[in-house]
Amino acid sequence: MLLIAKILVTFLTVVLLAKVAERMSPRHAGLLAGFPLGTAIALYFFGWQQSPQFAADSAVFTLSGLTSAICLAFGYWQVIKRKPGLLWLPLATLSGFACFFSASVILQQLPANRWLSLAVVVAAIFLFRTLFKDIAEQQIDRSQPPANKLAELLSGKAATLLFRASIATxxxxxxxxxxxxxxxxxAGLLAAFPVSFFPLMLILHISYGAGVLNATIKHYPDGIGALVVYALAVSYLYPLLGLHWGTAASLLCSVAYLLVYSRLKK
Incomplete structure (x- = not known):
């Protein structure tokens, strides 16, 4: 029952992200990637399997671990900005994973302090926004035919969703x-893995090329803010409200953040 619940919940969230992201610009797709879908699922099932307190304790490290998620995007970008061809996708993936786990090894040395974790991830957001600021914007051109066999294989909606859902699940x-x-x-650091954004990165690279993916990565640190709000909220609200109400309240906090952020960006 628990296994089926994990699969169904993950599949539905990936479908939601895919449907919305396909109709958005790279900038908004990058922002949407910060919505706490994968992290919320992981922390929720931590609470279900272990306890709400376990999930709350994990969320403190998820908070700083979001730095690792940005590092994954950074590592991937370091390869594709030099070697944009699909031949280099495996190396880009390895580079992203290496950056994620290297950052996680360093971050696990931090004490369990939510405010220190918050300071670390906020500093990382500003740092990577600076590093990504010169990436050129590029829109998705859906009028073009598939550029390669992999893109042709993934051009169908069912195949794309199955690919994303399989990786995320x-x-x-x-x-x-x-x-x-x-x-x-x-576990908290691992919960920061970009469950939704990573398969989206692969799809964008395969289907639309490195330029579109670069533009999406550029805006990824902006979207991380909603994840920061969510992890911080879980660390407080799970012990107070329990698993279900704590999840609902934490998601509302993230939605409120995204609404305020989108208004400020106009």
């Missing part, structure tokens, strides 16, 4: 399955 099953073995510190 496998990630959630792995993260939540290891939670009890890893403890709240490492």
């Amino acid at each position: 496998a990630s959630i099953l792995l993260i939540t399955g290891l939670a009890d073995l890893l403890g709240p510190t490492r």
